[in-house]
Amino acid sequence: VDLQTDAFNCGACSVVCTEGTICQGGTCVASGGGGCLAGSGLTYCGGVCVDVLTDASNCGTCGVVCPQGVGFCVGGFCPE
Numbered sequence: 327v328d329l330q331t332d333a334f335n336c337g338a339c340s341v342v343c344t345e346g347t348i349c350q351g352g353t354c355v356a357s358g359g360g361g362c363l364a365g366s367g368l369t370y371c372g373g374v375c376v377d378v379l380t381d382a383s384n385c386g387t388c389g390v391v392c393p394q395g396v397g398f399c400v401g402g403f404c405p406e
Contacts, residue, residue, distance in 0.1 A: 329352055330350075330352045331349050331350070332349055333347075333348055333349045333354075335349075336354050337349070337352035337353060346362050346366070346368060346374065346375030356370060356373070362375035369384070372388065380398075380399050380400070381399055382397055382398050382404070384399075385403065385404050386403060390404075
């Protein structure tokens, strides 16, 4: 395998890159499409790829946190 580009052996054997990252130069880095895999429907927020339609910490857009007690995001909105 090529330790510089293999997402399942990135930089060393058995080092697996997480979802939304690729192996580049032996290091796991955010992949294309604004930091996330193109066509994945994910948005790059704070160094990770999230679904802004369902992520309670990035609801609708990066950094919008649903209030305590709600704890979830539906269709990009915090339910009341």
